[in-house]
Amino acid sequence: TIKGWVNTRRDHGKIVFIDLRDRTGVVQVVCTEAAKDLRSEFVVSVTGLVKARPEKLINKNLPTGTIEIEAQEIEVISQSEELPFDMGKEVLDVELPTLLDYRALTLRHPRVQAIFKVQEVVIDAFRQALKARDFMEFQAPCITPAVAEGGAEVFRVQYFEHEAYLSQSPQLYKSLLVGDFERVFSVNKIFRAEPSVTTRHLTEVVSLDAEFGFIESWLDVLEMQEYVVRFIFGQVEKKCAKELELYGATLPKLADKIPHIKLREAQEIIYKRTGRDCRQEKDLSPEDEREICRWSRQERGSDLVFVSHFITKEKPFYICPDPEDPTYVLSVDLIGRGVEWSSGGQRLNDYQQILKNAKEWGVKEEDVELYLQSFRYGVPPLGGFALGAERMTMHILGLKNIREASLFPRDMERIDVRLNR
RNA sequence: GGGGCUGUAGCGCAGUUGGUUAGCGCGUCUCCCUGUCACGGAGAAGGUCGCGGGUUCGAGUCCCGUCAGCCCCGCCA
Numbered sequence: 001t002i003k004g005w006v007n008t009r010r011d012h013g014k015i016v017f018i019d020l021r022d023r024t025g026v027v028q029v030v031c032t033e034a035a036k037d038l039r040s041e042f043v044v045s046v047t048g049l050v051k052a053r054p055e056k057l058i059n060k061n062l063p064t065g066t067i068e069i070e071a072q073e074i075e076v077i078s079q080s081e082e083l084p085f086d087m088g089k090e091v092l093d094v095e096l097p098t099l100l101d102y103r104a105l106t107l108r109h110p111r112v113q114a115i116f117k118v119q120e121v122v123i124d125a126f127r128q129a130l131k132a133r134d135f136m137e138f139q140a141p142c143i144t145p146a147v148a149e150g151g152a153e154v155f156r157v158q159y160f161e162h163e164a165y166l167s168q169s170p171q172l173y174k175s176l177l178v179g180d181f182e183r184v185f186s187v188n189k190i191f192r193a194e195p196s197v198t199t200r201h202l203t204e205v206v207s208l209d210a211e212f213g214f215i216e217s218w219l220d221v222l223e224m225q226e227y228v229v230r231f232i233f234g235q236v237e238k239k240c241a242k243e244l245e246l247y248g249a250t251l252p253k254l255a256d257k258i259p260h261i262k263l264r265e266a267q268e269i270i271y272k273r274t275g276r277d278c279r280q281e282k283d284l285s286p287e288d289e290r291e292i293c294r295w296s297r298q299e300r301g302s303d304l305v306f307v308s309h310f311i312t313k314e315k316p317f318y319i320c321p322d323p324e325d326p327t328y329v330l331s332v333d334l335i336g337r338g339v340e341w342s343s344g345g346q347r348l349n350d351y352q353q354i355l356k357n358a359k360e361w362g363v364k365e366e367d368v369e370l371y372l373q374s375f376r377y378g379v380p381p382l383g384g385f386a387l388g389a390e391r392m393t394m395h396i397l398g399l400k401n402i403r404e405a406s407l408f409p410r411d412m413e414r415i416d417v418r419l420n421r
Numbered sequence: 422g423g424g425g426c427u428g429u430a431g432c433g434c435a436g437u438u439g440g441u442u443a444g445c446g447c448g449u450c451u452c453c454c455u456g457u458c459a460c461g462g463a464g465a466a467g468g469u470c471g472c473g474g475g476u477u478c479g480a481g482u483c484c485c486g487u488c489a490g491c492c493c494c495g496c497c498a
Contacts, residue, residue: 015455085432194497316498
């Protein structure tokens with residue numbers, strides 16, 4: 001007896017073929033006319049005999065193509081309504097809004113499922129990589145007391161008779177915890193109320209965060225980041241060959257060492273290559289990021305490139321300025337395939353300096369009280385980084401829109417269903 | 422917030438310089454088929470062309486407005 005969903009039905013009159021699907025794959029069931037009433041996505045229980053197919057009837061395109069099941073009895077367990085689109089195609093031919101409007105159904109398609117198998121491996125590999133380096137996993141809070149960092153917009157929530165916010169980053173908590181556990185990481189949801197309607201932004205994101213103490217320099221953070229990314233790629237390559245093939249995807253090519261350049265060097269390179277002068281800009285634009293990726297690929301043989309030394313004033317108060325030139329910070333973004341994959345850097349660990357910076361940045365002491373407490377009682381030099389799980393998944397598979405890489409994407413216009421209907 | 426593009430059957434699309442009955446593929450329904458595996462064959466149903474207004478003898482097509490969607494830019498520790 002085998003139970004599963006009807007993938008497709010091929011009716012030949014006296015003989016009917018059913019492709020039966022369950023979590024392990026698809027197998028062909030040979031039925032009599034009794035199967036005439038079965039439709040796509042019906043859940044059925046088939047009792048019958050597993051038989052080897054005659055040589056001529058072997059389907060080489062199907063992993064189970066050498067066998068088939070001769071049905072003796074078929075019981076319908078659950079019926080399905082008529083499908084809104086064709087699920088039998090190798091590639092679901094629907095537009096993004098349809099893909100998401102029918103999410104419960106589209107997630108049954110093997111090519112859609114592949115996305116989330118890759119994502120699972122990415123997240124699992126992140127955990128493995130850090131546990132192997134003696135990091136401890138922690139659960140970050142989602143409700144936070146105040147907006148401690150400028151920058152990204154935050155969601156406000158009613159918290160009894162008080163106001164609270166949804167966490168836009170576990171940053172302060174993971175840094176704080178370095179004072180307690182030395183090496184920590186978390187896999188957690190973060191929330192951003194940016195009014196951004198783009199192919200790479202979501203309001204609810206899975207963030208892969210790591211932070212550790214006793215670093216000799218910010219380069220230790222960069223190395224740890226590189227180790228983790230390489231480990232993740234290795235696991236995806238090993239465990240997701242089938243999924244990568246479905247998308248014709250290849251993992252980013254990495255040089256022996258991922259090249260690393262400073263923001264100003266990157267801008268100089270872009271100026272020399274394109275004549276576009278962005279040397280005074282405070283950050284790389286999307287086009288700049290694409291150009292620097294082209295450079296990295298051509299000149300250094302690497303699809304990924306670290307860009308460091310962003311402008312101190314543009315970064316949060318806790319980032320460590322470069323002692324050699326405090327205009328720039330010891331923070332680093334990992335850029336690949338034209339977009340940002342992760343960002344990290346060295347943080348301040350000197351209590352007085354953090355206090356001073358907080359004041360300068362306009363951060364109220366009382367809003368970061370718990371964070372500051374940690375640094376009053378001794379914290380080693382520290383740093384860390386964060387990767388976006390959806391962005392990694394998206395760019396590993398070459399998806400066009402990040403919403404495809406989120407099971408239930410939230411954006412300005414959608415929470416499960418479209419908000420403007 | 423700025424710009425570009427799109428909106429035609431359940432889904433994906435075509436529709437010429439404005440012209441009389443708006444098409445195609447898939448899916449759905451009926452019938453035929455014992456070897457298909459995206460089965461095949463015959464037939465059928467299914468549309469106020471996003472919505473509102475205008476120009477015109479006549480609008481899916483042109484104009485204005487509006488709503489929705491997609492993409493780019495901006496915003497984005």
